[in-house]
Amino acid sequence: MHISKKLAEAQASGTPAFSFEFFPPKTSQGVQNLYDRMDRMHDLGPSFVDVTWGAGGSQSHLTCEMVHFAQTVVGLETCMHLTCTDMAKEKVDGALSEAYKAGCSNILALRGDPPRDTEKWKAIEGGFRYALDLVKYIKAEYGDHFDIGVAGYPEGCDDQKDQDILMEHLKQKVDAGGTFIVTQMFYDVDNFCAWVDRCRAEGITVPIVPGIMPISTHAAFLRRANGMHCKIPQKWIDALEPIKNDDAAVREVGKDLVAEMCRIIINHGVLALHFYTMNLAQSTKMVLEELDLVSQGGTPTKKALPWRQSLGLSRREEDVRPVFWKNRHKSYVARTQDWDEFPNGRWGDSRSPAFGELDAYGIGLKGTNEQNIKTWGKPETLRDISDIFVRFIQNDLKTLPWSEAPVTDEAQAIRNELIDLNRRGLLTITSQPSVNGAKSSDPVHGWGPPGGYVYQKAYLELLISPALITELIDRIDRTQTMTFHAVDKAGDARTNSNSDGPNAVTWGVFPGKEIVQPTIVETVSFLAWKDEAFRLGTDWANCHPAGSPSRQLINYIMNNWYLINIVDNDFHSSSGIFDLFEGLQVQDLDGPIESSRPTVNGHGPKPLAELNGNHKVTNGRVFEEVLN
Numbered sequence: 001m002h003i004s005k006k007l008a009e010a011q012a013s014g015t016p017a018f019s020f021e022f023f024p025p026k027t028s029q030g031v032q033n034l035y036d037r038m039d040r041m042h043d044l045g046p047s048f049v050d051v052t053w054g055a056g057g058s059q060s061h062l063t064c065e066m067v068h069f070a071q072t073v074v075g076l077e078t079c080m081h082l083t084c085t086d087m088a089k090e091k092v093d094g095a096l097s098e099a100y101k102a103g104c105s106n107i108l109a110l111r112g113d114p115p116r117d118t119e120k121w122k123a124i125e126g127g128f129r130y131a132l133d134l135v136k137y138i139k140a141e142y143g144d145h146f147d148i149g150v151a152g153y154p155e156g157c158d159d160q161k162d163q164d165i166l167m168e169h170l171k172q173k174v175d176a177g178g179t180f181i182v183t184q185m186f187y188d189v190d191n192f193c194a195w196v197d198r199c200r201a202e203g204i205t206v207p208i209v210p211g212i213m214p215i216s217t218h219a220a221f222l223r224r225a226n227g228m229h230c231k232i233p234q235k236w237i238d239a240l241e242p243i244k245n246d247d248a249a250v251r252e253v254g255k256d257l258v259a260e261m262c263r264i265i266i267n268h269g270v271l272a273l274h275f276y277t278m279n280l281a282q283s284t285k286m287v288l289e290e291l292d293l294v295s296q297g298g299t300p301t302k303k304a305l306p307w308r309q310s311l312g313l314s315r316r317e318e319d320v321r322p323v324f325w326k327n328r329h330k331s332y333v334a335r336t337q338d339w340d341e342f343p344n345g346r347w348g349d350s351r352s353p354a355f356g357e358l359d360a361y362g363i364g365l366k367g368t369n370e371q372n373i374k375t376w377g378k379p380e381t382l383r384d385i386s387d388i389f390v391r392f393i394q395n396d397l398k399t400l401p402w403s404e405a406p407v408t409d410e411a412q413a414i415r416n417e418l419i420d421l422n423r424r425g426l427l428t429i430t431s432q433p434s435v436n437g438a439k440s441s442d443p444v445h446g447w448g449p450p451g452g453y454v455y456q457k458a459y460l461e462l463l464i465s466p467a468l469i470t471e472l473i474d475r476i477d478r479t480q481t482m483t484f485h486a487v488d489k490a491g492d493a494r495t496n497s498n499s500d501g502p503n504a505v506t507w508g509v510f511p512g513k514e515i516v517q518p519t520i521v522e523t524v525s526f527l528a529w530k531d532e533a534f535r536l537g538t539d540w541a542n543c544h545p546a547g548s549p550s551r552q553l554i555n556y557i558m559n560n561w562y563l564i565n566i567v568d569n570d571f572h573s574s575s576g577i578f579d580l581f582e583g584l585q586v587q588d589l590d591g592p593i594e595s596s597r598p599t600v601n602g603h604g605p606k607p608l609a610e611l612n613g614n615h616k617v618t619n620g621r622v623f624e625e626v627l628n
Contacts, residue, residue: 001077001311002147003106004179006047007207010271017047018273018293019209022070024052024062025279031062034279035069039330041281042074042308044294047272050079050108050182053095060095068102072312073333078104079149082138083112084128089137092128096138100145103313108149108182109134109173132173139177150178152208154186154195155230163195171202180206182274185213185224188231189261193268209272210265214283215254218244251283259290303447305518306456306506318342323459323505323519324529324565326430327403331363331532355528358535365401365539372543375399380549382425383589385557389422401536402429409444417578425586427463429533429563432505434458434571440508452510458568458577459505459521463537468584469494469562475580476566482577485526486564489534493527500524505567521567534558 003019010017020041025031038049051066053059063080070078080099082092099107111131128134135148150173153166160166170181181204186192196208215221218240225232236257243249262273275284288294307321308329315333320343325332335356336342358364365372375397379385391397393415398406411418413433421428433456438445440452447454464472469486476482477496483503487493497503500523507517541554568577 001105002179003048003077003079003149004147004207006077007180007209007272010047011207014271016266016271016273016291016293018275018288019046020049020275020277020284022049022051022066022277022279024059024066030279031066034066035074037279037281038070038074038076041277041285042076044285044288046076048077048079048106050081050106050274053081053083053110053112060091064095064098064102067099067104068312071103072310072315072337073330075308075310077106077311078102079106079108079147080104081108081110082134083110084131084134085112087112087128089128092134092137093141096142096146100142101313103311103316105145106147106149107138108151109138109178110151130169132169132176135173135176135178147179148177149180149182149209150174152181152183152195152199154183154192155188155228157184158229163198167198167202170199171204174204174206178206180209182209183211185211185228185276186230187213187225187233187236187261189264191231192265196268196270207272208270209274210270211274211276212258212262212287213276214258214287215240216251216278216280216283217247218250220278221250221254251286255283255286255290258287262287262291305516306447306454307519312337314340315342317344319344319516319518320502321519322525322529323430323432323521324461324526324533326432326519327405328532330404334363335528335532355525358531363532363535365536365543366404369543372540376401376540378544378548378550379553381553381590381592382586385553386422386425386427386589389427390419393418393422393428400429401540402533412444413574414578417575421462421578421581424581424584425465425589426468426581426584427557428460429463430459430461430565432456432459434568434574436571440510448508448516449510449513452508452513454506454508455571456506456519457571458573459565460577461563461565463557463561464564465586466560466562468586469564472564472580472584479568479576479580481570481573482566482568482580483521484564484566485521485523486562487527487530488562489530489559492562495523497523503567503569521565526565530563533563 007017022034022038025034049070051063051070053063067078067080070076080095082095087095096107109131111129111134128137131150135150138146138148150170152170153160156163156166174181181199183192192210199208213224221240224230239253239257240250243253265273275287277284285294305319307326309315310318310333312333321332338356356363367375376388377384379388388397389400392400392403393407393411395407407415410432414431418428418431435445435454435456437453437455440446440448440454441450442454445454445456464486466488473484473486473494473496476484483495483497485493485495485497502517502520502522504517504520506519507515509515537554537558541551541558544550544554566577566580570576
């Protein structure tokens with residue numbers, strides 16, 4: 001979506017929009033840390049983010065990679081910086097092509113700073129001299145595909161202080177195709193407001209986005225202000241100088257000063273704020289909280305769908321996904337990145353999509369062995385394992401091998417039931433409670449357009465001992481309302497579903513629209529997820545030394561236990577899915593793995609022959625067709 005359109009919507013609604021700037025880090029670990037931070041900052045609700053461009057495209061590959069990650073994986077509308085500095089036409093063409101393929105539809109066209117070893121800026125042969133030339137070229141080559149942002153300088157720039165000349169240049173860039181303006185950072189808000197008024201008087205009507213630099217430390221504040229030749233109001237100097245050696249106090253006072261400046265900007269009719277984050281989150285988040293633009297602690301914004309949408313070139317209309325990747329969004333995007341089409345409206349032929357291989361980047365377990373051992377410890381008994389899962393549900397742990405993010409507020413409705421299952425050695429991977437007609441505006445369950453209602457079936461996915469699987473399936477068969485898929489690492493698969501077609505587990509009803517069914521359970525996707533789920537467990541085991549009790553324990557679970565998903569198709573029922581497990585538990589959670597025998601109401605598991613006869617490979621034809 002074009003940034004100018006987002007800004008126009010903010011102006012029309014009276015709700016300020018805000019955005020973040022990031023730059024390419026210098027190390028691979030810095031890149032990964034930034035990706036994690038971008039993922040978290042998505043939930044603050046920025047209208048867009050932009051990614052800077054090194055002089056001469058010195059980090060162009062990383063800029064393009066970051067644009068692709070933000071747009072496709074994180075689902076953030078992204079604007080790519082593009083400069084003229086040391087950029088031949090061929091380099092510009094390559095950068096625009098990469099942005100286009102990533103689904104990016106916004107470019108910030110800049111002249112750029114001179115390289116560090118050059119005192120004055122000069123164009124290279126076959127390159128572009130001014131940002132105006134770049135704007136014209138992008139417009140000529142791509143028409144209206146790219147929204148083109150241009151820079152504004154309320155306090156002048158390094159090689160030009162004459163505001164009359166700068167205003168003339170700005171008007172030329174806008175007339176040539178610039179659709180929004182992002183300004184250099186400033187702290188003199190009165191000067192900025194006067195500059196905005198002058199822009200409007202000169203006939204510049206496109207949205208203006210002020211550049212806001214939060215304050216993290218006193219030294220950084222002075223360095224950046226002096227580097228950009230920003231005027232610092234005396235009030236700010238008087239407030240910060242006495243506390244300059246106390247970083248926490250500087251952040252707190254700086255937050256108030258920057259927030260006050262932002263309020264003046266908003267009251268002047270400019271409903272947009274662009275934060276130069278310096279790849280950090282805290283100072284920006286503090287200002288947004290002070291302005292009440294996000295809730296304290298940061299809350300995910302209104303969702304169009306129950307899961308985070310990708311904004312990749314061919315994925316914008318995607319609106320159906322399997323529930324199995326509910327807690328591993330990035331992995332799902334990676335494993336489906338080569339699809340030519342993505343489910344829209346309904347999940348089509350489930351045999352046609354081919355999920356990507358497990359050795360693709362970003363699919364395996366994240367973190368080093370040392371980091372993961374520090375997070376999850378060195379479990380030596382099943383109770384140690386179950387305690388890890390319980391701590392995750394209680395939010396004492398922020399991740400599991402199968403979950404990239406903490407437990408959501410949605411789980412609060414079934415939190416006690418999940419804790420109880422895990423304490424009995426039934427290890428829950430993914431879950432959702434039933435919802436019967438919550439408003440689409442509901443802060444926990446809501447999604448989609450206003451005025452609608454959303455529904456979902458209770459869903460549970462867990463790892464279960466092979467000695468308990470037959471009893472559990474027998475109980476499911478007696479319910480008449482529940483369906484399941486179960487499989488072990490070796491591919492021994494069971495289901496009572498009549499087909500391998502999709503079963504919608506969330507849906508919404510909205511004014512003037514067909515029923516939307518964005519989350520499903522279906523056979524082929526589950527078998528693809530099975531490979532990933534057992535791979536993640538094996539990766540976890542391999543964090544521990546060979547022969548260690550922890551590696552042996554986790555590998556035993558991965559090699560012998562079943563992964564099962566259960567859907568209660570009666571969405572009116574809130575507890576039926578948990579009633580299935582009454583009396584089911586692993587008896588000796590503290591003993592060695594071979595003595596940890598499951599029990600049913602205090603007795604051993606039923607022999608195969610005592611069950612109802614269709615438990616072992618219920619509807620085996622479906623799995624045979626899929627597996628062969």
